[in-house]
Amino acid sequence: MASAAEQMAANISLANFAKATDLKKRLWFTLGALIVFRLLSYVPLPGLDPRALTTLFNTTRGGVLDFFNMFSGGSLERMSIIALGVMPYITASIVIQLASSMSPTLAALKKEGESGRKKLNQYTRYGTVLLCAVQGYFMAVGLESWGAGSGQSAVVDPGMMFRISAVISLVGGTMFLMWLGEQITSRGIGNGISLIIMAGIVASFPTSLAQLFEGGRTGSLQPVTIIMLIALATSLVLFICFVERAQRRILIQYPKRQTARGQIQQERSHLPLKVNTANVIPPIFASSLLLMPLTIAQFAGTQQTGESAWGDFVIQLTQWLQHGAPLYMLLYGAGIIFFTFFYVSVVFNPEETADNLKKHGGFIPGIRPGKRTEEYLDYVLTRITVIGAAYLTIICLVPEYLIARAGIPFYLGGTSLLIVVNVTMDTVTQIQSHLLAHQYGDLIKKAKLKGGTIRR
Template sequence: MFKTLRNAWRVPDLKKKIIFTFWMMAFIRIGAHIPAPGINRAAVESMMNADSNNLLGLMNVITGGAFSSMAIFAFGVGPYITSSIIIQLLTIAIARLEELSKEGEDGRKKINKYTRYLTLFIAIMQGSGTTLMLYNSNVLSEKTPLMFFLTLLSFVAGSMLVMWIGEQITEKGIGNGTSLIIFINIVSSLPNEIIALLSYQNYIKAIILIILFVILIAFTVLMALGERRINVQYAKRMSGRKVYGGQSQHIPIKVNLSGVLPVIFAMSLLQFPEIITNLFVKHPTDGWMTVIENLRWTTPVGAIIYLLLIFGFAFFYSTIAFNPVEIASNMKKSGGFIPGIRPGKPTSDYLSRIATHVTLIGAVFLAFLAMTPLLFTAIFDMQVAFTGTSLLIVVGVALETIKQLESQMLMRQYKGFL
């Protein structure tokens, strides 16, 4: 990885892109410390610290602490990611969007325009709900309509600005703008984690924690790169005097095909009743509060539901991202076949069975990572935020960024890399 970065720094064009990306990420970190107008930061931080092992705590990690202080970048790239996922799902359900996705550059531009509009709508809805929660919790310095509007406007403008910065990093930087923004926000919490670890009194447990953390990083990298390769043989065919085909290729099925999305979706759905209650119900009944407390993932019932949701979303996303019927059809048209498997429906059934087994392994991996904060807290009596979901995001973005740099150097025929 460091060799790739060093080689990329020697290419003048890539060096400019790296410097541009650095300044954009520095601007993101500055915006994460600029508070929105009318926010009582002490009251917000006390509300966040009450329960950090929930969706709000995860959102605070992804935004690099901006959410806990209600800065102008409090929502980060959250609305943009949500809108992108929604558009991706609608592309499968709506024929018009599916046609646009196949029209090349022009279709991609139209889909990006729809994504931006949906991002604005989600930012307004999310900002309105958060501002209303702050208003009802007496967090705003002045409970006036003007202050409500200014706070909401700052949240929405901040979200759109972060989206624009991510697009600029993708176009003028080293790529993966949205992912890099999440990456730098998560990594920014490392100094606080290191300070907390150094202040830990039990040095033996601290050393064991560091060793386990290194093992967890290696395990995460292994699973992020892991894939099941299915051999595909293409039959030879004559076209004029030339012979085509006959080569052997493979279909890669990633172990963690859905990434970190099942964990985020599961946490969002699990915390949805509590968030709605905080927004719109001032005096909930004791029975309803008992239900909400049991739904928290730190309780046995909540943890079981949380794990079941992770498995469910992992298989749901796998069926969307990997279509065995379409792959089998394309293989049959191009004269490809899996050795020992007949073309057509037997091939699609075989691919579906393999994808199910691989997805199960990926779901177990995600469930284990999602529960690591509770395991570390129970074993070491120390709250560690930089585990599980955060680690998976950081590892995935780092590997993808290195691949981007390598591909850009290959395009420039950089001799030192080749």
């Protein structure tokens, strides 16, 4: 028999949605914030020649910059003020989380509650500014010398003033996106940073589909290949939805208690452990760490390409890290596996969970409370995480490898689909939660009115 929550979820309709004014405000705010993000992607850095920039970027297509351009929603291709996107913020978050797991001082801050979280967020912001300044400077230097060998430059007036203005603009753009993401999280629906990343990816889908069908029209791609690619993308979406809903439910039993009617009742519940507890965080973390040094190296190496050993090394490095290349696959896969286990260890603490169960009298049948429960939870979680890490690695790497070998644009790859599907599912879940809360609020109001009538 369905529970009350499930029955109410089934009764959610457009009429209930129309009455949820707070939810509508949140949705409109989220939509408006994402529109602002898309508009900013068309605001170029000062001192650039758009035509020369487009010509130069077309000469580097197919490299690592295309992948970075996808996550920024085309901002890198247009060299807008948000060309760096939110990747510096994500990278700084990774560094702070890693440091908090190794530094006793930062670990103590995590245990201080809200005040400690605010301090860690402040450190993350400082790290974001530093990373943006470093990446922005090398990007400005690379833009000045980009295409200098062919007599074409994207910078109208190279010099220190251009570098300073570019760094200030890029730092300001990324910090604004970070603030915008926080506002979406608090005043909108869903995780703001994830929604910004998803919006950038979705913005690239029409172009990718147009290129795909244009390849079929010109004959560069066979119709069978296009059909197989669409079928692969559809299968991936269904498979992602299935695994993201999968759980390992651990039975939790509580001592018998006597009810008001004198009956003895034994309570049972379940501790749900998702197969993919880390969600979409590992691919985002792995890609951000992989892209940041490559972006710096590629832009910094353009001024010496072909003239020094450093320039030759940059060319060789970008070739090694092409999509489908063995080194890229190895580093990306290793990063996904590492961050899957790392993030799960951060969000789920078996020792804390075992202590909470013991305090409330709960226990796992056949397992002693305390240390044995902690070891059992850690054992189960490790096995589940192995499956989750394998799932994320296969989803992200196999389609990228196949698409790269087939010579098809990789915007429809596993990483982008994983991010889009996960963020969409999370946002829809939050919308349903708001609708359920609204319905419960209506029921409580009606019950109070009826109660008042009876007392009269």
